[in-house]
Amino acid sequence: MTFQTLCVLCGLCGKRIRRLYLFTVPWTYTVTVFQLDDYLDQIHRLAIGETREVSEEEEAPPFFEETKVKADELIADLISHLDPYDFQDLVAAVLRAMGLRAVSVPPGPDRGVDIVVHPDPFGFERPRIKVQVKHRKGTAGGPELRSFLGTLRSDDNGLYVSTGGFTRDAKLEAERSREPVKLLDRDDFIRLLLEHYEVLDPEFKAKVPLRKVWVPAG
Template identity: 45%
Template sequence: MSKMWMIRADGGSLYEEFREKGIAAIGWAQIAPHAKVGMTRKELVELYLTVEPATKEKTAISGASQVWRFMNEVAIGDGVVTYSPANRTYLIGKMTGDCEFKADLADSGMALTRTVAWQEKEVERDSLSDATKTSLGSTLTVFVVAEFAMQELLGEATGKPMQPTPEVLEEQVEADPLSGMEALALERIKDLVSKLDWAEMQDLIAGILRAMGYKTQVSPAGSDRGKDIIASPDGFGFEHPRIIVEVKHRKGQMGTKEIRSFLGGRHPDDRGLYVSTGGFSKEAYYEADRASVPLTLWTSDHIVRALIDHYEDTDTETKRLVPLKRTYLPA
């Protein structure tokens, strides 16, 4: 495998669709029906500006460039990787087909597709070196993965982990160099959160809930009978809503079995919050949706976004767990 591409449509939210359908795909539905293999970058930019005349030229250049690479530069036999921000896992495969326009998938953000043979084994982000994590952090939808990062990903996927010496990374130029700062910051904060131990994670969730206006009871170490945290307006659980929180801080997705077990001990007036830094299976989301007790599922992505939203109101103990500083960027 001489080259590997990161294909991450819609910020990684199409991860499961990629795997289930055996494809890698990108959006740009406004130009996809008219884009043809063999068109030059300039022709694609002109097409973009014709279809979307209000688009800034730099945005059109960036978008058209990624469409051009997906259509013309990505080749059958190349490696491909995609990322799930929710589960913090990478899926690795090999390109097996040419670029096709799929009108039926356009509304789902997968207008242009290529077939992929995905490997069954996923790679945990936490298993990778800091250098590889950084190199995979670009917010571009389509970009070439650095050689050393490709080797580390393949090593993890085949059970032969390696920590190569990083090479000088090829600069990835975006339409706006600041446009990806928020996404990059989110991933870096997730990396910090993932290093917390279980007790610290429990304290972090409790701290976020307190910053949201609740008072919390945190269960001591040991058997918690499915209740790691109880959050309520009065701190006793007498006033509604009474939120029962389960915290799972470990690798691997939670499935229907875990969700059903959690729901089995709930009172009809309870509200549930299930936290899993390893993410949830699609079946787990279905189970939560049809639960008789209102239940919210939080992944690492939800934890970090809630922490950022309420960081100014968190107490000193919570800030000590994940120290952050505010940075201002032009709007």
């Protein structure tokens, strides 16, 4: 597969810098290109060695925010191209990167649990975390949450990952649950992925290839 690399031209124009993840995407993907015209003057000053003081009002520069939004959109696009089982395995890999023992349930009849997580390597310690993963555009609704909650026992916690988000009814079901339940939508999962990306298994870094760069904070 042929790839293109998304790059950002950046320089240091203040003392504060921020981290941003960029990545390589297939040529077949649609990539949104944004204009750098508004930043050409800044880039020119950096090229000739000029710097300027950064005011407090410029702590969150548009360049960083706009670039981050575009990067988040493209990361979401990469994830959307994963098939459901690959995404399920990616969720398990992120949980392992967090220091947990996470095992994907083999493909087969859906019993409401896709990943089983333990805090210790042998699976003796409690609470156990049961994970349901829905990788689709549609939202997860109340009936799906109720079905998942029915799999939880008194010593279980629940984690429901839905890239399509959740209906209001689903959120109410989670709030009313007797057992602790956490809901993660697509954006929540991406934040978790980026937070633990550096210790992610190489196999899964290859599925969602990202590159860390630094851009000015002001």
